Amino acid sequence: MSRGSTLVFWLGFAVVVGLLAAAPLVLPAFWARLLSEILIWGLLAMSSDLLIGYTGLVSFGHSAFFGLGMYGAAAALLAVSPPSIWLALLFGLIAAAAAAGFVAFFSTRLRDIYFAITTLIFSQIFYVVIFTWTAVTGGENGLTFTRPPLALPGLFQLRLSPANLQWLVLAIVVMSYLLLRRITQSPFGMVLQSIRENEARTRAIGYPVERYKIVAVMLSGLFAGLAGVLYALQNEFAAPDFVFFLVSGETVIYNVVGGIGTLVGPIVGAAFFLLLREALSRFFTEFYLIPVGVIFVLIVIFMPQGLLGFARRWLNQ
Amino acid sequence: MNIPLEQILIQTINGVVTGMILALVSSGLTLIFGIMDVVNFAHGELFMLGAYVGVLTLAATGSFWLALISATIVIAVLGALIYVTTLRPLLGRDPLTTILATFGISLILQNYALWQFGPVARKIGEPISGHFTLFYLDYPWYRVVIALISAALLGAVWLFLKFGTWGVWIRATTQDRVMAQAMGIPVPRVLLTVFAIGAGMAGASGVLFGPLTAIDHAMGLDWILRVFIVVVVGGMGNLAGSVVAAIFISLLEAYAALWVSPAQAVIVSFVVLILTLLFRPTGLFATAVR
Numbered sequence: 001m002s003r004g005s006t007l008v009f010w011l012g013f014a015v016v017v018g019l020l021a022a023a024p025l026v027l028p029a030f031w032a033r034l035l036s037e038i039l040i041w042g043l044l045a046m047s048s049d050l051l052i053g054y055t056g057l058v059s060f061g062h063s064a065f066f067g068l069g070m071y072g073a074a075a076a077l078l079a080v081s082p083p084s085i086w087l088a089l090l091f092g093l094i095a096a097a098a099a100a101g102f103v104a105f106f107s108t109r110l111r112d113i114y115f116a117i118t119t120l121i122f123s124q125i126f127y128v129v130i131f132t133w134t135a136v137t138g139g140e141n142g143l144t145f146t147r148p149p150l151a152l153p154g155l156f157q158l159r160l161s162p163a164n165l166q167w168l169v170l171a172i173v174v175m176s177y178l179l180l181r182r183i184t185q186s187p188f189g190m191v192l193q194s195i196r197e198n199e200a201r202t203r204a205i206g207y208p209v210e211r212y213k214i215v216a217v218m219l220s221g222l223f224a225g226l227a228g229v230l231y232a233l234q235n236e237f238a239a240p241d242f243v244f245f246l247v248s249g250e251t252v253i254y255n256v257v258g259g260i261g262t263l264v265g266p267i268v269g270a271a272f273f274l275l276l277r278e279a280l281s282r283f284f285t286e287f288y289l290i291p292v293g294v295i296f297v298l299i300v301i302f303m304p305q306g307l308l309g310f311a312r313r314w315l316n317q
Numbered sequence: 318m319n320i321p322l323e324q325i326l327i328q329t330i331n332g333v334v335t336g337m338i339l340a341l342v343s344s345g346l347t348l349i350f351g352i353m354d355v356v357n358f359a360h361g362e363l364f365m366l367g368a369y370v371g372v373l374t375l376a377a378t379g380s381f382w383l384a385l386i387s388a389t390i391v392i393a394v395l396g397a398l399i400y401v402t403t404l405r406p407l408l409g410r411d412p413l414t415t416i417l418a419t420f421g422i423s424l425i426l427q428n429y430a431l432w433q434f435g436p437v438a439r440k441i442g443e444p445i446s447g448h449f450t451l452f453y454l455d456y457p458w459y460r461v462v463i464a465l466i467s468a469a470l471l472g473a474v475w476l477f478l479k480f481g482t483w484g485v486w487i488r489a490t491t492q493d494r495v496m497a498q499a500m501g502i503p504v505p506r507v508l509l510t511v512f513a514i515g516a517g518m519a520g521a522s523g524v525l526f527g528p529l530t531a532i533d534h535a536m537g538l539d540w541i542l543r544v545f546i547v548v549v550v551g552g553m554g555n556l557a558g559s560v561v562a563a564i565f566i567s568l569l570e571a572y573a574a575l576w577v578s579p580a581q582a583v584i585v586s587f588v589v590l591i592l593t594l595l596f597r598p599t600g601l602f603a604t605a606v607r
Contacts, residue, residue: 058413106594113356113412114553117545118594124542125587132581246538249420256417287432293425300418301406 020170024163033234036166038274039173040230042267045254046180047223052252053261054184055216056196057111060248061103061119064126065221067243068095069228071130074143074238083148085160089229096225097218099126104217108210111199120245127243142239160233169230176223180263183219192216253296320575323452330451332571334460335529336564337467341522342540343547343559344471345515351554352491352511354412355404358419360544361537362426363516367392367523368532369430372439381444381524389521396516400509408508423537430534441527463525470521471560474514478556487511491554546586550593552600562601565589 020039024032044066051057072095073088080087107118130137137143150158150168158164183189191212194202203209232238241247250273258269273292280288346360357363367388374384403418445462448455478484490497490507498504530536543566551562566586573582593601 058416060416106591109594109598113416114549116413116416117356117549118590121542121545121549121587121590125584128580128583128587132578245542249424252417252420287428289424289428290432293421293423293428296424297403297418297421300414300421301403 017170017174021167024166029162032166033162034274034278036169036234038267038271039169040227040234041251041254041270041274043173043176043230044224044227045251045258045266045270046177046263047220047227048251049255049260049263049266050180050184050192050220050223051216052255053263053265054189054196055192055213056199057108057213057217058116058252059119059217059220060116060245060252061107061123062220062224062251063243063245063247064099064103064123065096065224066228066231066247066251067130067238067240068099068126069093069225070232070238070242071095071137071143072225073229073232074145077145077148078143083145085148085150085233088148088233089226092229092232093222093225096228097222100218100221100224101214103221104214108213108217120248123243123245123248127240127245130243131240137240140240142237142241144237147233147236165234169234172226172230176226177263180223184263188212188215253292257296257299324575325572327451327454327456328571328575329568330456330460332568333564334464335526335571336567337464337471338522338526339540339543339547339567340560340563341467341470341525342519343544343551343563344474344556345518345522346544347548347551347554347556347559348474348518349512349515350548351556352487353404353408353508355407355415355512356412356419357515358416358541359399359423359426359537360419360515360519361539361541362423362430363392363396363519363537364523364526364540365430365532365534365537366395366426367520368441368527368536369434369439369523370520371441371524371527372532375441381441384441385521385524388524389517392520392523393513393517396519397509397513399516400512404512405505405508423541427534427537434534436533438531438533440531441524443528459528463529466525467522470518474518475556483507483510543583543586546590550590550601555600558600 020035023035027035044062047065048059048062051059069092072092075095076087076091077083103119103122107115107122110118131139133139147160147165150160150164160168184192191202191207194205194207195209195212199209228242231242254269254273255266256269257272258267259265276292276295277288280291342360342364346357349355349357370388370391371381371384374387375381378384399419399422403422404415407414407418443457443459445457445459447458449458450456476484478488486497486502486507487510489500489502490504490511494504497507547563547566548559550566551558551560566589569585569589570579570582573585
């Protein structure tokens with residue numbers, strides 16, 4: 001990147017973050033909350049972009065990482081007293097990373113559609129366990145808890161009012177974006193992209209491709225878990241619906257629609273679909289997924305620039 | 318825990334019955350995948366819609382067999398429509414795009430069913446009400462009949478592929494699409510036919526399985542998962558493999574249901590999948606290296 005475009009990037013970045021930070025002050029409560037939901041789903045989609053866009057692996061299993069983040073946070077808040085937000089974060093991330101490690105160990109042996117199908121099936125293992133293990137997970141009803149304050153023992157304590165929570169979400173999503181951006185530009189990220197472009201060649205050069213893929217899936221799962229923790233904190237519950245593979249499908253939709261391999265695209269995709277849902281659900285009530293599905297299929301067929309990564313990969317074969 | 322022998326035998330029959338249906342659904346999916354590299358995410362929804370078409374025809378005509386035939390035809394036509402509108406433009410692109418597109422289709426069909434038929438589950442009555450005594454149980458003849466019909470349909474498909482002119486064309490196209498085209502086989506129409514046949518098989522299975530379950534808009538989701546497990550264990554695109562894997566997995570789940578709830582018995586098939594991926598990542602019955 002030249003000096004000029006770097007400057008433009010950081011200027012744009014500062015403007016967008018500034019606008020988002022001002023939003024809780026100006027927007028009505030409903031829209032401010034929707035905005036922070038968009039950011040959380042955007043973070044989930046962005047985490048999956050690390051796999052779809054940068055490594056060329058389409059994961060249909062991100063609901064498991066997201067859901068385990070939620071349940072990990074809920075477990076920490078319910079089991080440990082006094083509840084601490086840091087423990088919730090820690091538990092959520094550990095649970096998500098463990099799940100991601102498990103899924104990665106098996107699914108990275110496979111490529112393309114086989115990877116997609118196995119991540120889907122493996123994420124369903126977590127769904128079945130969570131859904132049927134009622135004693136621990138609350139089964140169908142899930143777990144509810146109250147939101148803890150943001151506190152550093154002995155230093156300060158901040159009650160998480162809606163606005164404060166929205167700033168917390170914004171701060172974490174922005175930091176995650178910067179981290180993910182750094183990861184994709186690092187030597188590690190370059191190897192991931194070379195796996196996407198030509199796996200056999202990457203292997204021939206001497207990179208342990210499987211190990212890179214496992215780390216990529218785990219990193220991606222970690223950020224998905226972070227999104228799950230945030231979502232649990234925002235809504236004060238963890239529910240099995242969020243572990244079900246339809247959530248993974250939606251994540252993929254956000255990615256494809258927004259444009260993969262861009263990190264920002266998935267957030268745009270999430271915003272597009274959540275706003276679309278808001279608009280359509282006034283006319284179609286619960287059937288808004290019909291037009292959403294139609295739009296998605298049309299984008300897959302007619303907007304291959306949304307599928308830039310695949311297209312590029314296909315041309316290179 | 319001590320399980321009496323009778324129960325094991327009963328579960329064996331139950332396992333074979335669901336296994337045959339699962340085999341019918343899975344072989345439709347794997348047939349489609351084998352010939353055009355399309356993973357049809359909407360296959361479970363075709364199964365679900367087949368059951369609903371069955372419900373409607375049954376309500377209109379009162380004949381189960383008419384329902385079976387009409388569901389097969391309607392869903393085959395629907396499959397052909399899906400193929401023409403969404404999948405044909407994607408042929409030749411990365412197979413992953415077909416998963417995405419058919420996932421979109423599955424969302425549409427599922428919510429269409431919810432919109433059209435509402436959230437209340439429907440029922441299909443058993444067409445054959447007789448029972449026979451199996452140990453201490455009155456076992457419905459219908460379940461045995463389902464297994465036989467499914468086996469007959471699978472056999473018919475196999476015979477068609479083996480000896481029918483179109484069947485030979487289908488196998489030729491699966492082996493080498495370009496060569497088949499060069500030999501004068503109408504490849505575009507062959508692909509369309511295969512998609513319609515696969516969809517029709519799913520539709521027929523929906524009606525056949527209807528009397529054993531409650532029919533609602535979400536039933537396709539369970540089935541697509543089981544079908545995916547079956548085709549991965551059996552080897553993608555391997556017709557015989559998916560039939561064997563379907564029966565094998567259904568039997569295991571049926572036995573597991575002796576100890577745990579059916580919802581948890583699914584975990585057994587996950588374990589089979591994990592072991593398969595660990596030791597035979599190309600599927601238990603794979604012939605070619607993936």
